[in-house]
Amino acid sequence: MMLEVDKLRMGYSNGRIILHDLGFTLQPGQILTILGPNGVGKTSLLRCVNAMLRPWSGQVLLDNIKVAAMAKQKIARNFGYVSQRAEGAGMTAFDAVLLGRKPHLRWHSSRADLQKTDGALRRLGLAHLALRRTDELSGGELQKVCIARALVQEPRVLLLDEPTSSLDLKNQLEILQIIRRVADEQRVGVVITLHDLNLALRFMDRFLLVRQGRVFAAGSPEQLTTEMISAVYDVQVDIVRHKGRLLVVPDQPAS
Amino acid sequence: MAACPSIAWNSVDSMSSLDEERLWVAYGNYLAGKVIFLAGLSLLCAGLLIMAVSLGPVRLPVPEVLRTLVGSASDERLRIIIFNIRLPQALAALLAGAGLAAAGAAMQSILRNPLGSPFTLGLSQAGAFGAAFAVMVLGSGFMQPGQTTVLTIVKPWLTTASAFAGCMLISLVIIAIAGRRGATPEVMVLSGVALGALCSAGTMFLQYFADDVQLAAMLFWSFGDSGRAGWREVAIMAVMVAAALLFFACNRWNYNAMAAGDETARSLGVRVERVRLLGMITASAVTACIVSFLGIIGFVGLICPHVVRRLIGDDHRFVMPGAALVGAALLLAADTAARQLLAPHVLPVAILTAFLGAPAFLSILISRQR
Structure with a gap:
């Protein structure tokens, strides 16, 4: 058992609860997708996992060690996080990706740090933009920079909050293929939210379908049914098989 | 599921095979350029320091100055001029410029606000009020028409502590405002203006009850002037500025991470709130120290970081030392010019920096509008 999220409960100070005793487990090399409509607490869930948010109750264990009790730097060595909104700054793409080495740095960035950054930039096809300022990049390029940063962090768990939201079709596929490879080859566990x-x-290997802060259903892709999707998204859909792949075809909003 | 079509991967791979140049080597060269820039600035500061010591009512030849500085000259008169008058003043200008510019760079990064600086956020005025309060109420200093200095502070630590308290109070208010949701740069700068006005009002209140000598003292005090620093003040400032620069250097990766957004910084293990608070305390402390010894010197802390960011980018590994060096060079040059412009009258350097800084401030505002 690698990552164990157990009965997380969290809400706002006004008493509105976002997460109702939500939990899941994640094995090395596995990709878990958190599914659910806007505002069900997917982002809050991710932020509770790496202790950026403190849940009211429940706990997150990494190899049976409480994440909340770890030092911030240790958490950052174990968890990479890519937020929904990427922010550009006056630094170059190389600098921005090099930041991912920060949890491992002492005083100086070593040659190995620079080489890892180099590798990640290439892997995401950003080599030609390496010395460009990040506030001059397009939304999609910036999102790839953020993913590259999470990769050079060399975490054991990647938490990705809609990493493909501002990417075009080709880039969406490329990014997810890269993430699939990282999971397969480096045995990194991935928790990802996708629309x-x-x-x-x-x-994905497994999904977690969330409705109103509660786990509505969980399982492997084959276990996802039209009824589950209709109940959670309020949309009638068909699930069809095309060239061996499962496809969800939206029909119309449920009345 | 791992069976992915190869089209996309090919495109990524072909791009890396096309681009054979090693990125990390190119990046290393890019960093080397910045190091050379900093080295050039250091040389400029050294040159300006020697020029500042050699120029004055009595012009001293540079070789003589150098010989005196290394201690191999025999002319006692020269030694007195250099070591008692010009060198402390030049070093005070150098340190004050470095400290104010570094504090400004830190504030701009911490508050994520390009208009942050000790002057625009009201910190200078608060420090001045604190120092005036110490001079007037706590009796930490008195006016003394002397050969070289106008004001002698008999209890420098009390004055610094009082100015520090003033700065801290204002910076805590600003942190509180910055922490609120939706606080735009404009809101923060305007609140800084308001707080600065409040402090000026407090200073005026003290001035109202001052006698002639005290009033003159306070008025002169508010003109930032590097000429009033002696070796003791220079030593204290040197320690404060060095400590602040060291602190900012230790936090350079934190500031870089925070430039990429608070969320990203948190996910990289940065304790954002703590870094913010400690950074503001450090910037306030070094500002308080400089203000309490030299008076208000505006715009250096605002302009220098912008100059550096424009020249070498936003990387805090280089912005902090770069801003300090540009600040040191600017204030040293301005101080030397202020002593020369209306000779034999000696202008306080703050008047000159205000003349230089106000147009620069406006140009930043206008360029941001575009």
């Missing part, structure tokens, strides 16, 4: 159910079905 595109077809992308999710294609790349």
Whole structure:
């Protein structure tokens, strides 16, 4: 057992609860997709996992060690996080990706740090933008920079909050293929939130369907049913098999 | 599921094979350029320091100055001019410029606000009020028409502590405002203006009850002037500025991470709130120290970081030392010019920096509008 999220409960100070005793487990090399409509607490869930938010109750264990009790730097060595909104700054893309080495740095960035950054930039096809300022990049390029940063962090768990939201079709596929490879080859566990159910079905090992802060259903892609999707998203859908792949075809909003 | 079509991967791979140049080597060269820039600035500061010591009512030849500085000259008169008058003043200008510019760079990064500086956020005025309060109420200093200095502070630590308290109070208010949701740069700068006005009002209140000598003292005091620093003040400032620069250097990766957004910084293990608070305390402390010894010197802390960011980018590994060096060079040059412009009258350097800084401030505002 690698990552164990147990009965997380969290809410706002006004008493509104976002997460109701939510939990899941994640094995090394596995991709878990959190599915659910806007505002069900997917982002809050991710932020509770790496202790950026403190849940009211429940706990997160990494190899049976409480994450909340770890030093911030140790958490950052174990968890990479890519937020929904990428922010550009006056630094170059190389600098921005090099930041991912920060949890491992002492005083100076070593040659190995620079080489890892180099590798990640290439891997995401950003080599030609390496010395460009990040506030001059497009939304999609910036999102790839953020993913590259999380990769050079060399975490054991990647937490990705809609990493493909501002990418075009080709880049969406590329990014998810890279993430799939990282999971397979480096045995990194991935928790990812996605709105595109077809992308999710294609790349995930397991899903967690969230409704109103509670786990509505969980399982492997084959276990996802039209009833589950209709109940959670309020949309009638068909699930069809095309060239061996499962596809979700939206029909119409449920009345 | 791992069976992915190869089209996309090919495109990524072909791009890396096309681009054979090693990125990390190119990046290393890019960093080397910045190091050379900093080295050039250091040389400029050294040159300006020698020029500042050699220029004055009595012009001293540079070789003589150098010989005196290394201690191999025999002319006692020269030694007195250099070591008792010009060198402390030049070093005070150098340190004050470095400290104010570094504090400004830190504030701009911490508050994520390009208009942050000790002057625009009201910190200078608060420090001045604190120092005036110490001079007037706590009796930490008195006016003394002397050969070289106008004001002698008999209890420098009390004055510094009082100015520090003033700065801290204002910076805590600003942190509180910055922490609120939706606080735009404009709101923060305007609140800084308001707080600065409040402090000026407090200073005026003290001035109202001052006698002639005290009033003159306070008025002169508010003109930032590097000429009033002696070796003791220079030593204290040197320690404070060095400590602040060291602190900012230790936090350079934190500031870089925070430039990429608070969320990203948190996910990289940065304790954002703590870094913010400690950074503001450090910037306030070094500002308080400089203000309490030299008076208000505006705009250096605002302009220098912008100059550096424009020249070498936003990387805090280089912005902090770069801003300090540009600040040191600017204030040293301005101080030397202020002593020369209306010779034999000696202008306080703050008047000159205000003349230089106000147009620069406006140009930043206008360029941001575009």
